[in-house]
Amino acid sequence: MKNSKYLPLLATFVVFVLGYVICISVFPNMLSTRVAGNLLTDNAFLGITAVGMTFVILSGGIDLSVGSVIAFTGVFLSVILRDTSIHPLAAFAIVLVLTTAFGAAMGGVIFFLDMPPFIVTLAGMFLARGISYLLTTESVPITHPFYSTLQEIYIRMPGGGRLTLIAMIMLAVFALGIILAQRTRFGTYVYALGGNLTSAQLMGVPVAKTTIGIYALSGFLAGLSGIVFSLYTSAGYSLAAVGVELDAIAAVVIGGTLLTGGYGFVAGTFLGICIQGLIQTYIVFDGTLSSWWTKIVIGLLLFGFIALQRGLMWMSERSARNMRHASAAAQASGA
Amino acid sequence: MANAQPLLSVRGVSKAFLGVSALENVDFTLQAGEVHALLGENGAGKSTLIKIITGAYRRDEGEVLLEGTPIHPRDVVDAQKLGIGTVYQEVNLLTNLTVAENLFLGRQPKRFGLTDVREMNRRSRAILDTYGLDIDVTAPLANFSVAIQQVVAIARAVDISGKVLVLDEPTASLDAHEVEMLFAVVRQLRARGMGIIFISHFLDQVYEIADSITVLRNGRLIDTVPVAGLDRLKLVSMMLGRQLEADIKRTIDPNTAKSEPLVSLRGLGKRGSVDPLDLDIRQGEVVGIAGLLGSGRTETAQLVFGIERADSGTISVGGAPVNMTSPRKAISQGFAFCPEDRKTDGIVGDLSVRENIIFALQAQRGWMRPLSRSEQEALADRYIAALDIRTSDREKPIKFLSGGNQQKVLLARWLATNPRFLILDEPTRGIDVGAHAEIIRLIIDLCERGMALLVISSELGELVGYSSRIIVLRDRKMVSELTGDEISTDHIMKAIASHGATGEAA
Ligand SMILES: Nc1ncnc2c1ncn2[C@@H]1O[C@H](COP(=O)(O)OP(=O)(O)OP(=O)(O)O)[C@@H](O)[C@H]1O
Ligand SMILES: [Mg+2]
Numbered sequence: 001m002k003n004s005k006y007l008p009l010l011a012t013f014v015v016f017v018l019g020y021v022i023c024i025s026v027f028p029n030m031l032s033t034r035v036a037g038n039l040l041t042d043n044a045f046l047g048i049t050a051v052g053m054t055f056v057i058l059s060g061g062i063d064l065s066v067g068s069v070i071a072f073t074g075v076f077l078s079v080i081l082r083d084t085s086i087h088p089l090a091a092f093a094i095v096l097v098l099t100t101a102f103g104a105a106m107g108g109v110i111f112f113l114d115m116p117p118f119i120v121t122l123a124g125m126f127l128a129r130g131i132s133y134l135l136t137t138e139s140v141p142i143t144h145p146f147y148s149t150l151q152e153i154y155i156r157m158p159g160g161g162r163l164t165l166i167a168m169i170m171l172a173v174f175a176l177g178i179i180l181a182q183r184t185r186f187g188t189y190v191y192a193l194g195g196n197l198t199s200a201q202l203m204g205v206p207v208a209k210t211t212i213g214i215y216a217l218s219g220f221l222a223g224l225s226g227i228v229f230s231l232y233t234s235a236g237y238s239l240a241a242v243g244v245e246l247d248a249i250a251a252v253v254i255g256g257t258l259l260t261g262g263y264g265f266v267a268g269t270f271l272g273i274c275i276q277g278l279i280q281t282y283i284v285f286d287g288t289l290s291s292w293w294t295k296i297v298i299g300l301l302l303f304g305f306i307a308l309q310r311g312l313m314w315m316s317e318r319s320a321r322n323m324r325h326a327s328a329a330a331q332a333s334g335a
Numbered sequence: 336m337a338n339a340q341p342l343l344s345v346r347g348v349s350k351a352f353l354g355v356s357a358l359e360n361v362d363f364t365l366q367a368g369e370v371h372a373l374l375g376e377n378g379a380g381k382s383t384l385i386k387i388i389t390g391a392y393r394r395d396e397g398e399v400l401l402e403g404t405p406i407h408p409r410d411v412v413d414a415q416k417l418g419i420g421t422v423y424q425e426v427n428l429l430t431n432l433t434v435a436e437n438l439f440l441g442r443q444p445k446r447f448g449l450t451d452v453r454e455m456n457r458r459s460r461a462i463l464d465t466y467g468l469d470i471d472v473t474a475p476l477a478n479f480s481v482a483i484q485q486v487v488a489i490a491r492a493v494d495i496s497g498k499v500l501v502l503d504e505p506t507a508s509l510d511a512h513e514v515e516m517l518f519a520v521v522r523q524l525r526a527r528g529m530g531i532i533f534i535s536h537f538l539d540q541v542y543e544i545a546d547s548i549t550v551l552r553n554g555r556l557i558d559t560v561p562v563a564g565l566d567r568l569k570l571v572s573m574m575l576g577r578q579l580e581a582d583i584k585r586t587i588d589p590n591t592a593k594s595e596p597l598v599s600l601r602g603l604g605k606r607g608s609v610d611p612l613d614l615d616i617r618q619g620e621v622v623g624i625a626g627l628l629g630s631g632r633t634e635t636a637q638l639v640f641g642i643e644r645a646d647s648g649t650i651s652v653g654g655a656p657v658n659m660t661s662p663r664k665a666i667s668q669g670f671a672f673c674p675e676d677r678k679t680d681g682i683v684g685d686l687s688v689r690e691n692i693i694f695a696l697q698a699q700r701g702w703m704r705p706l707s708r709s710e711q712e713a714l715a716d717r718y719i720a721a722l723d724i725r726t727s728d729r730e731k732p733i734k735f736l737s738g739g740n741q742q743k744v745l746l747a748r749w750l751a752t753n754p755r756f757l758i759l760d761e762p763t764r765g766i767d768v769g770a771h772a773e774i775i776r777l778i779i780d781l782c783e784r785g786m787a788l789l790v791i792s793s794e795l796g797e798l799v800g801y802s803s804r805i806i807v808l809r810d811r812k813m814v815s816e817l818t819g820d821e822i823s824t825d826h827i828m829k830a831i832a833s834h835g836a837t838g839e840a841a
């Protein structure tokens with residue numbers, strides 16, 4: 001069926017709604033814009049980098065460096081704002097250029113040296129983390145007044161919830177990500193690479209440019225995520241955001257994107273983030289559960305989704321085959 | 336026209352892969368407004384030559400001129416920009432993208448800087464309309480048959496090419512009707528002054544559509560000649576460098592028809608796929624399956640081999656019923672199945688020719704009982720010789736073989752399991768005239784040594800040559816079974832057509 005490609009997305013949506021209904025039935029207070037606002041704010045940095053991860057995974061790759069890049073960004077900002085009088089906006093621009101270039105370089109290595117993305121970005125992960133340590137090993141607070149200004153920007157939602165600046169940035173990144181994936185040439189090229197590299201090449205997809213672009217995008221969004229993270233924590237710390245790359249990958253996969261590439265949606269990743277946020281919120285509301293339950297539930301969900309994807313793939317292959325019979329027969333009888 | 340400037344000319348091109356020469360000093364000239372067939376055995380260098388023209392490979396020597404100007408396409412995009420569109424032999428499009436996205440990949444219409452999906456879908460429908468194809472262009476390409484995917488690939492290449500269109504074995508998975516449609520489009524393009532390079536192993540098609548022919552052999556240019564007045568035997572001997580022996584017709588031993596069947600199907604069918612059918616296959620017998628594309632030929636084979644599960648009927652082997660639930664089960668009964676879609680099914684590109692040949696046999700024996708290296712080598716060498724697989728040595732990764740030779744390796748893989756019952760789906764597709772004859776001889780030979788075979792083929796002449804019996808399928812139903820003197824192309828055509836006249840409403 002044509003719609004089979006939307007099925008994983010639909011499944012994620014159903015899981016999200018079910019999860020929300022369960023949460024609300026246990027804690028009716030969770031049905032409020034305040035909770036929703038907090039959920040978006042708390043997961044803003046994760047969401048932003050998960051958008052980049054979605055593109056990487058859609059193309060059949062992986063980016064393990066994003067957690068370290070987020071930490072690097074925070075450390076870089078805190079140090080540069082402490083030691084110089086540069087304006088934070090200028091610092092943002094500099095750090096975004098750096099992280100984008102870092103991503104592009106990894107993409108270049110992956111393409112030109114024909115190396116597996118796993119290895120290259122693993123190296124990138126150690127490299128970025130190492131550089132953060134070089135800058136400083138302690139947690140450096142950010143006290144610039146501009147930070148406070150930014151932190152106070154929010155939209156009041158009906159019901160008293162706050163949509164903070166960083167939540168808005170995340171929503172904007174998702175919106176732009178969806179457009180980029182669905183409505184631009186670059187987006188189609190990303191799907192093409194994930195579908196079949198050789199075919200893509202022979203059909204004229206600029207593989208080098210696209211590969212570099214994908215990792216540059218992931219680097220850029222990791223940098224942006226780092227900025228958001230520094231706004232969220234008002235500090236830079238080289239040990240921060242350890243394992244965020246894995247949370248991002250989990251959100252992407254729970255969102256219905258196939259780890260082997262070629263199939264999936266940015267919008268699914270948004271749902272993946274919301275589901276993770278929901279679990280965390282539930283644990284906070286409960287108060288007695290250890291926060292490790294988040295990991296356990298996410299682990300179970302991941303298993304569930306991978307099983308679901310297998311099942312769906314199997315079913316859609318079957319129905320595709322049936323469709324093929326039907327179309328071939330229609331053709332033959334038209335002959 | 337000899338003095339007019341050629342559209343495309345290739346001069347003294349050479350190309351070697353890892354020191355093994357694939358093309359040597361080849362000249363090739365394509366005029367505007369002509370269809371130029373490029374012929375040669377499997378591995379002659381046809382695909383390599385067109386990959387050089389289209390920028391997929393870099394040439395070692397020589398030059399390529401487009402309208403008199405030297406071109407150096409760095410990659411496929413470059414060639415596309417110059418107006419050269421290509422359907423590559425081994426490439427299917429991207430099955431995870433929609434039909435429309437495949438048609439417009441890299442040149443999507445834009446509106447306000449973004450892809451205009453509606454416009455893209457509209458134009459896709461219009462393009463496919465000229466091929467008489469009315470399909471949902473927003474569905475992923477994976478939903479459609481190989482034939483439709485092929486038509487989409489051709490439509491894309493035609494739409495891209497402004498000057499030169501290259502078709503590398505485009506018709507291998509098309510039926511007669513689709514081939515006609517393709518040729519109608521090619522004729523239109525020719526009339527518009529485009530140059531078309533056409534590679535095929537179907538000589539009938541070459542005679543039908545081509546204006547001139549260039550023959551390659553072992554990477555060398557043999558000759559370029561006009562088609563008009565070209566004697567077919569002469570052409571074949573140009574390609575092979577020897578005479579082809581006369582057509583082979585099997586003599587059938589009347590006693591086999593009386594022996595007990597090895598495999599018998601009773602009411603075997605699956606709703607929506609194949610209507611229930613009865614069939615007996617005896618040892619020493621080749622049962623041919625004829626029918627149009629989509630008539631249920633491949634589906635029947637898949638039911639027998641357990642790839643699809645039947646929902647009615649029984650299969651018995653040697654008199655005992657077998658519940659054919661999976662290919663494993665079938666293999667354990669001594670069945671083997673060489674599938675039709677060899678482009679995608681079964682080639683393990685990085686493994687060597689030897690490893691690819693022993694693959695199924697090893698799987699059948701179980702990985703606990705590995706074949707010794709010398710056994711493997713002996714097997715590989717035997718089939719490389721028997722099927723005339725062109726490879727510099729048996730340890731070469733199979734992805735470096737030409738398309739036709741890869742197919743021969745897959746055929747060898749199943750032959751090596753030495754089955755009791757062998758199913759072949761289009762065994763000669765994409766295989767050159769010389770090797771064609773080898774394979775037919777092999778089929779007859781296997782059968783005479785007591786194997787039971789079920790062979791699906793669109794080449795009726797061939798089917799008639801080796802089959803003891805032929806069943807004809809139409810609209811997923813067995814409509815006729817031909818035996819003895821009834822076995823002839825005429826009868827098959829009649830069986831397909833007569834029932835077609837009544838079934839047309841469906
Ligand atoms: N990428 C490659 N690496 C190494 N050898 C190659 C490569 N591509 C082709 N060859 C070799 O070059 C020779 C010519 O191959 P080519 O694909 O051009 O044959 P072809 O004429 O198209 O045959 P077919 O009819 O089977 O498609 C073959 O011997 C093949 O093994
Ligand atoms: Mg070829």
